[in-house]
Every structure is written in C-alpha cells, then in structure tokens.
Amino acid sequence: MNFYEPAHIFSEEERRSEKQNSSDYPEGSSKNNHIKEELDKFYRLPYAPKFAVLLKGKWGSGKTWFINKYRDDLKNEEKHQKTDKEKVQGLKTLYISLYGVNDFSQIEQSIYKQLHPVLSSKQAVIAGKLVSSLVKGHLKIDLNKDGKDDGWNFSIPELGIGKGQGNQIKDSQYGLIIFDDIERCLIEIENILGYINTFVDSEKLKVVIIGNEEEIISKHPNYPAIKEKIIGKTFEIEPDYYSAFQDSTKKISNPQCREWVAEKIDFIKELYEKGNYQNLRTFNQVVWEFERFFNILPENFKNNPEFLQEALKVITVFSIEIARGKIEASSISELSNKIGKGYMKNEAKTKEEKEDAVAEDSDIYLFEKFSKYYPMDIIFDMNDLFILDLGWWQDFFDKSKPNQEQLEDLLLKSTYNTEATEDWVKLYHYWQLNDDEFNYLFAKVREDYKNHVFEDIGEIKHIIGLFFEFCELGLLSDAKENIFKEAKEYINWLEKTGKLDLSLDDSIYRDYYYGLSFSGSKDGCRQNYLDLDEVIKKAKKSNREKKMPMYAEDLLEIMVSDIYKFASLICITKEKEEFECRAKNYYSEPIFTYIKPEDFINKILSLVPDYKKINSIFYYIKERYIFDEQNLFKKQMNAIIGEVKFLKEIDNLITSKSTKENNKVVLSIALLQKANKKYLQPLISKLEERQNKLISQATEEN
Template sequence: MQTEIISNEKTNQALEDYLIRYCTRNIPPYFSVLIEGPWGSGKTWFINCLREKLNNIHKKRCLYVSLYGAKQTSDITDQFFQQLHPRLASEGVQRSWSILKSMVKVSLRMDLDFDQDRDTLNVSLPELGKMASPEGSILIFDDFERCGIPPSEVLGFINQFVEHEGYRVLILANESKIENGDKKFEEIKEKVIGRSFRIKPQTKQAIDSFIDELVNDDSIEVLKTRKKLILDVERRGKHNNLRLVRQAVLDFSDIWSCLPVEKEELKKNLDFLDRLVLDVFSFSIEYRAGTIKPEHILKLENGGFLFSQIKSDCNKTSTDPSDFDKARERISVHKLTESWEFALSPATYFAFFSQGHLSHHEAADGIAYSRYFITDQNPVWHQLWYRRKLDDESFTRLSAEALDKLSCLQYSEWGELFHIVGILLNLAEKKLINYSIDEIFSIAKDVVDRLATQKRINFGNRKSESRGYFDKESAFNHGFIGIKIPQFQKFIEYYDDALRKGRHEALFEWANEWMEELNTNVKLWSSRINPKSEVDALYANQAIFCYINPSTMTKSIINSQSNTINEINQALQYRYGRLNTINQWQLEELSFWQECLAEIETILQSRDKKLLSTFHLNENLVPTIKNIVRKLEELKQKISH
C-alpha cells in the first residue's frame, strides 16, 4: 500500500475533507486509516482539530486513546471505559472497578494473528455494540509505535472493530519507529489499513492554536501580532516539529511574565518586542531540538560576551567542527550571531534556559542593560558600549566625558573602570579619539595608583575577593570591548596587583584579630577555618596562616589547656581533610606549619610530661600537624611532576 504524502497546508485541508467523509458516510468502510509522520509533526494536533469539527458540526463522538506504554489490551479498553463512563471511572468508585467492567464486558472472538483460528479474547470494552452504526463513535488510536504490545497483535485487536463491527478507525503512528522484528506486521497491516497518509506540520494554524492556549496571558497580543516572525523562525530551523514551536510559545510566556511589562515603554518599543520574539523562539527551538546549549548563548562573540569557562572547545585542534562551531552554525541560521543586538543580555537567556526559570531580578537586569532602552540617563560606559546607535555629536561628547571622569577618579568600582578603560583603548585603536593606546594605558595606570593611595580599591571582604575568576572578561552582563587589546590585559594585571597588595595588607590586620579570638573564644576561632561552618568560615578557603608569625601560633598552642588544644586539633583536621590540586592555596601554608612543628617539638623536649596538656599535644595535635606537613609535601611533589 502506497503512502499518500500530504505536503502543505492546502492538501492537509484535502486530507481533512477526506477523513470527514470517511467518518460520516453511512456505509461502513471496513478498513482503518493510518496518519503517519515523525514525532512532533503535528499528528495529534491535527486529529484534535478534526475531532472538534466532527463533534461540533457532524455530531460525531470520537473516542481517543493513547497506546503509549499500553502492555495489554485491557489498558486500551480501560481508556474507552473512562471516556464513556467518567463518573463510574472516577476515583470514588475505583474499588468497584473490576465489577463495573464485568457488567458491561463484551466477549469478542477475533483472529489475533490471522492464522484462521478463532481465538477467544474477553475485552472489557463497554457499550461498543451500539456504536457500529454511522451514529456511533469514531475510534482513534494514537502513539501506535509506542505501544508495549507487539504491532501485529495491536492491529489484530483493532481489526475486530474494523472488519467485523464496521467501526471508523483512525491510527496515528511514526512508522519509522515501529518495531521491525514483528514479521507478521506488514501482512496484517495490508488487511487492516486501507488508506495511509503522511503529513507535514500545519505550522501556521498550529501557532494560532498554541497562542490561544495562553488564556488570559499578557503575552498573547505580542505573539498574535508577530505570527509571521514566529513562522519564519520555524521554517529557517527546518525541524518540522510542532512540539518545539509549542514549547517556544510557553517559554516566551514564561519570560514575558517575569519582565516589568507594566512599563508602557516596554510594550510600546516595537523593535524590542520584535527582537525578543526572534531571540526567544530561535533559542528555544534550537535548545529543545538539542542543537545548542545554554552556554553557547554566552559564548557568542562580536558583542564582547566572552566567558572563559566555555572557551575550551574553541581551542581544540581537531579538524572536526567543535561543539560550539556547530552550535554557532545553527544560531547563524536565525541571524543571531551579533549578541549586542539581543533584546535581553545573553546572561539573561542563559539563566532562563539553564535554570528553567527566570527571576524578576534577572529579568530586570536583562532589561536594564538592553540596547533598546538606552537613554542619556544610562552610565556613560553603557551608552558608549552601544555606540552604533549614537550620532556624531553624542559620540564626541560621551567619549570626552568618559576620559574626563576617568582622570578625575569618578570610576572606582572595578566593573565601570574596566568598561571605560576597555572602551577608550578600543576607540584609540580605531583612531576615533585623539589619544594613542599607550597614552590611554598610561592614564589608566595612573588612575589605579591614585585610587590605591586613597584606599579606594575594593579588595573584597574577609571571606572573599571583590572579583571572581571570570570577572576578567565581563561586568554587568556585558563583555569588555577592548578585551583583545594587549594593553587591556596588562591593565587588568596592573589593577590586580594593586588589589592584591591592598588585600595583603588587610589580611595581616584580620589575621591578628583572628588570633586574639584563639585566647578568648576558641570555638569561634576554629569556625573561621572550618569549611563546614557556613556562617563563620571567613578564612576556610584562604591561606590565612601565611599572615601569622609561626612563633605567635606556637606560643598560643604551648600556653593552651587541653580543651583548647583539642579544639585546635579538630579544626586543623577539618581544614586539611581533603587536599587536592584544586586547592593549591593550601601549599602556601606548608612553610608555616613546618616552622611551627619544629618549634613545638623543641619546646616539648623540655616540657613536663606529666601535664595533661603535654599529653594531648604529643598524642593529638603534634601528630595532626605532622600529617598536615606530610600531605602538603606530597601535594607539592605531585604538582611539580
């Protein structure tokens, strides 16, 4: 039997007309109809639309069952029963389920395997006897390929209703996924299925339906006026999968619900709305099709959005395209490679698709740094970041203002400072300002020196530095424009040197304060270096012992009583319980403990052995320190090799 291909919207209408005739003609057809197509092609959506017309216009009731996961015929007939008797099948009468089915049970004789033997099968299919006429119901079997019953047996089950009872039966399947090991399937298929059609998605109509599902949703009007844009995205992707489109509609609704949509300027900014629809539908469809990952959105260049944690596959020397190269090719299909054009920041899209949701704070940040809402109230660096939108007068004014504010130390926060320096270096490189790259670099270093002298460089708090590892490439969800200029990298190093110097001085002060706690509150002292102490662990991941004189630590230990010694011992065991190459900062404390150990052992040689504190030092703390030194030395040797 040849499959008839339904390839466009118009011929799908022809298929619908045929199926209505098939389902409503007075003469029983004695064959079923197969509607075939890949997953996501819209078979279920198409049949639901057909069911609605058959019911509303032609007064034909359709009984729909999904064969997905069915392992026995009773799993199928139970679904019919629940539709025919929703009250009887409700939770309140579940205990009487078997009795109810037996009351309406029809004993059917059918040739399940077409071997000419009449096999007896008791099918709990209620009240089907009166539905064989044109006035009866139409049976629809969806997800045929996902049924747990062998395909030939399922067709044998369906054949009873088609051949012997004259039912109108529609079967929905992805034939490419039907089990090939069933040798009788093709033979039985020719006897049971009279017509077979293959359809492609009716995307335009489906989009209307998906949008209408968003009842009382504020995003409906936005989507309804941009259906052509959505259709263009789907067609460029060439996935032919309506499930992806429907999920993209839901994704857009989720993102829209998090945006500050009460602001009129958001709704009135048509360019922003167009771009938001393009971004969300393109990213959603490709992400859910498995062609891109959320981190690929962050990795797009040309807009300055670069993140080291996902650079690795770009550095591959393999001749095969890297994972990102393949993703970029897919993204370029939708013309999304210019990340500075995004409606929201790449970080906002990354947050949504990686987490599955978007906080109002993340959404607000995405709007705040969107180029579609740039005004003269935005920071100077932000306006210059999107300089493609500026006229000559505004550009000249802003570039001069940026340099003036930089020289006057108005940028002390590292994010703004890095953005301004990167932008000015970039403008100097392109000869858009009357300064050379080296001149801007010199000015920037002088600014750092003066900020350091005035102690205005933020080096963080006791627990962590002010900047993370990846902050070398971006701030405020925007990558640094001048990141590829060598002088910009040198500027970052220069700033970090000043930051480390300031932090180094502060750590000496903090360490002295911490050592005072050893004499007043040893438990609090211990919690500062215990990684399991969530609140007080200020120095759990810092080489704080490097800022203490070993003799000071030795004196505190020797003068301590047993309870303090044991508390110190436990704290050190927690701190150095896991040594690995990731925590290489721990190696900085090796020399400290080597000196402490030597001093303590020297003192213990002449110390009274009968003192309880001496006993705990020899039995507990000294072995712990020896073990720390040994493990750190092993780690050092491992790293060196």
C-alpha cells in the first residue's frame, strides 16, 4: 500500500475538470504542482504520520503565496462536497505566522482566534479579556546521540494536545496546521521546534512548517540534528513566475490595463532573470505601480503598445532595484550620473577588481546591472532609455501624486507621441520621416528659428542641437561655427527683450530636456553644447545680477508675510517639497548683500509682538549657512560667504540698541537681542573662521 494513499474524494474525471477550470495552477506553468500533489496525499492520510513536512525556499520565492493558494483549494474542495458522506475529516487548516513571535502564548492566541472567531472578536475581547493558561512541558530528544535526554523546556498550549480544550482541534475538521516564517521566529529554534513537535505527536493533526532553511542553518548549526527528529519530508518551493503573476494581475481593477498586462508575463520574467532577482513579492508592487501609471495616461498613450511596454520595463526595473535597496526612490533623478560614474570607475579597474567592485561600489553596481537590463549602445542615453524625465519618475515613485501637468508636457514631446503637433518635435524624430516630410519640417523650423518664434530656452537648445547633428550628417551646409554664432545672437535677443528664463533651474544644462536627449550631445557636438551652456549661464547671471536689488526688496516683503516661503528661498534643503523651490531661490547667491541692514531691522521690528516669527527668521538665516566640509553644496557656501559683512552690521545695530527708554524696559529690543545672541553671533564667528580659511587657501595657491 502506498504510504500516501489518499482517501477518495473526487473521481479522476472530476479532478481533471476542476484543474481545467482553475487558473491558479495552469497546466505547464506551475513549477510546484508536484508539491501540491504530495501535500494532497499528506493531508488525506486517515491517521497522523507523526512527522512534519517542511516547505523550504529563499525569501520571496513564493512559499507563503503557495500555501495560501493551497488552502484556498481546500476550501473550494470542501464547498464542492454535496453530502455528509462525502465529507472527510481535516479539510480545514490552521495558519500561524511565526514572524516576530517571542512567546508561545502568541501562537496559542492565534490558534484560539481561528477556532473561535466569534469569541475572539474585538467586541468579545473588549467585553472580557481572554486568557489561556499554559502548562509546562518537557520534550525528550537526544540531540547529540549520546543516549541522554538533552531536554528542552518550553510552554505548550492546552489546544489540540488532548487536555481540557484539546479535543477542539482533533475533533474538528482542522486536519492541517501550518507554521510559517519559522526563520523569523524570535524563540530559540530548538524550543520552537520542540513546541511544534507537540502538535506532530497528536492523533489527527498533520503539520507543515515553512521557512528559509538556508537562513536557519546559518544561524543555528545544531538545526540539522533537531530537524531529523521532527521533519520527515522536505520540499523546496521554486519561484513560480506564471502562477504568481496571474494572481497579481487579477488585482488590477482597470480592465483595459489588466488585459494588456496579462500578456506580458514572459517580458517581465525576462527582466527578473536579467536582474537575477527571484523575489516574487514585488510582482504585486510592479502591477500596482503600472496600473497607477496607466490610469493617468492620455488615451492615445493607453493604446500605444510600444510605449506601454517600455513604461512597464522602467517600472519593473525600478521596482526591483528599489526593493533590493540599490536605488532610493528619492534619488532616481541622480541615476544617470551614478551610472556614468560607474562606467568611468569600471573602465579603470582590472577584471578581478571589477568583480569585487560590483559588490562594494554602488555606482559600479548600477552600471553593471543596467547594462544587463538595457543594451550597452544606449546605456548613456538615459532619458530616451527611461522614456520620461528621471525627475518625473522620481516624483512618481517617491510621491503619492505625480505631476500630471508635467507628464502631459513630457508625453507631448515624447518619441512615442504619434500625435505630436510641434514641428520641432516632429523634426527631432527625423529618422521616422520620409524625404518630403523631413525637407518640409527642416525648412519650417529653420525659418521659425531665424524669426525668433521660439522663446523657451530648452526648445531653442534642442533646435540648435539638431542643427549641430545635421551638420555632422552633412544635411546642413552651415559650419558649426556659424550655428554657434547664430545661437549666441538668439540668446542675446532673449536677454535684451526680457524673455530669457532667469531661474536657477539647472535642468537646461543636463543631457536632456522635456524628456528628450539633446541631439549629438554624446558625440562630436559635445564641446559645442558645453560652450553653448556657458553662453546661457553668463546671460542668466548677468540679468539676475541686474535684478537682484528688486529681488531683495521682494524677499523682505516675503519675510514678514510668509516665513516658510522665505525659508525655501534662502535655504538649501533636502526636503522634497521645498527642494522644488530651488530653481527660483537664492541659496547660492549673496541676496543679503543687496539689502540695507536698517531696512532689515525695521521689517523685523514691524513684526512685534510676533516673537515666534522673529525667532524663526533668525533661525532660518542660521540654517542658510549650515554646510559640511564634504557637502556637495560647499561651492554654494563659498558663493554666499560675502554676506558676513551684512550679518555683522545687523549684529551691531541690534547690540547698540538700548533695552531701556524713558526709564521703561523695551521688551522688543531685549527679545531681539536674545535671538541675535542665540543665532547670529555664533553664526558670525563660524563664518569669519570659514572666510579666513578661504583667504588662507587662496594665498597658498598663489
């Protein structure tokens, strides 16, 4: 007789029909079907085998998902039984997660709640606290095979062991008890296994243990000796991409999105394999993130399969690496620079050094990993690679509400926009044009450029880049020198007419803008772009300096009306909400040198008696100069160090004021001097020290 001979429930014909109607274990796609069949045999035994079954697998391999699907199958099978005669003892299961469990009473409570859902409900607990008594137990197991009892002391529950409430489990239809996450249990391994063994020794129960055995062995060398006394059969759960993916896609509420994603299992599986990643838990996150992205797309992009597939790739890759801890959602915008640095570092190393560096250096890791996800020939064309601006993707993953307006603007100029209306965007995708279309668009854009139709500096830089590239391809007879001369004249025109964007937004100096890489910026036109950027920076700086007195007056008004806006304008911060203000703030410009100290003091005194706001102003001024020696923004610190003179004049004005007037105490002056002493005076000392250090360094260099 087969040891696992199952009791008859369904005929083979019924079973085949049931399997065909189930999408949980699709034929040919579930790697773990054989384990399901073995568990079927195990739980259908008419007696307790006196040993447990272990389901092992790495973290994220789908162990918990597998057992939950199996439990659902048992529930469905129970529902199909039509008469009491067909009903077999033990179809129900008890499930206990040992994650974080540090006391046996927690396990008992979990079992009790499943046996008595009504009595253990929130209302019942509030009505009267339920306390289950524990009895001391002693399990005799010889660990070192010396013939002596090595003795484990632990507490066992009065549940299912044959005492008191014991018959509640064995006389019920609970035939399978499952202990999950055993490697994450905080109880010592020998004690928790000894505890579980009390269930293994029961008359009716079958026990399944789930865990990462590799992790257990690494932490508990004595585990193998204990295991052989309790666990009689071990099965390894393999990552089952197809079944897990099907389960995840069912959760997509948008039917159009669900139908499209359901066809992409092989595509996603390939990305997981390229990334050498087997944690199936991220499937749910990938699917959720993609549906969130899909729902905010314009209709024409929802029906663009090429775009959707590239977007799914970006979301899958980012989700994997974020879950892996190799990318921070809050720093996705820095990814292009990190991969570029990784390439440079990697090139300078020997083969042996490279292997070690991948594990130790995050930049090299990212370069190596993204080289696998994406073809090498476009690995540096980051914005085309990720279809949208990296800054937008950062907001998408790091914020609950991505910028819808920015998305639509980026999509408008996207390579995938089949309905692009702007002529320069169509020309940007010149490789998709026939000869007549190209000649028409080229002539039209060239004419509009000469007539100064374009006013957005980003668009203008893109068009200049196209001219550089066409020159390289021999499509434009003008020399690069002439193109550059025209570009300078265009920027001068913007400057003189007041149409030049004067914000400190540095995105214009990156290799992409509006989600599009600048044409030829990585090839023979690189130096032309660098020269062009210098022209733009010089023009912006000249215009901003002319307007700084006006900006300074505005800043004083903002200081008294909106303290938080004032802070965002003068301080550099890593807080995301305030970070967006950088493009228009003065964190790297000596704005205070354009303010008269007397005007500043008068504005401060106008706030009396709001001393909280006055203290906040002084606090944020101090925060403006908080820079580490190794801080990335040390250059900005050096740019505003000249404000020391302004601060010293403020200090002198405040200190010179008397706290008494006409034999009366002037509270406002006293409190102002207190704030000055707390914030400004220590700050001035530090800045003077810094200033002297810079002077000394400059002297040594000369």
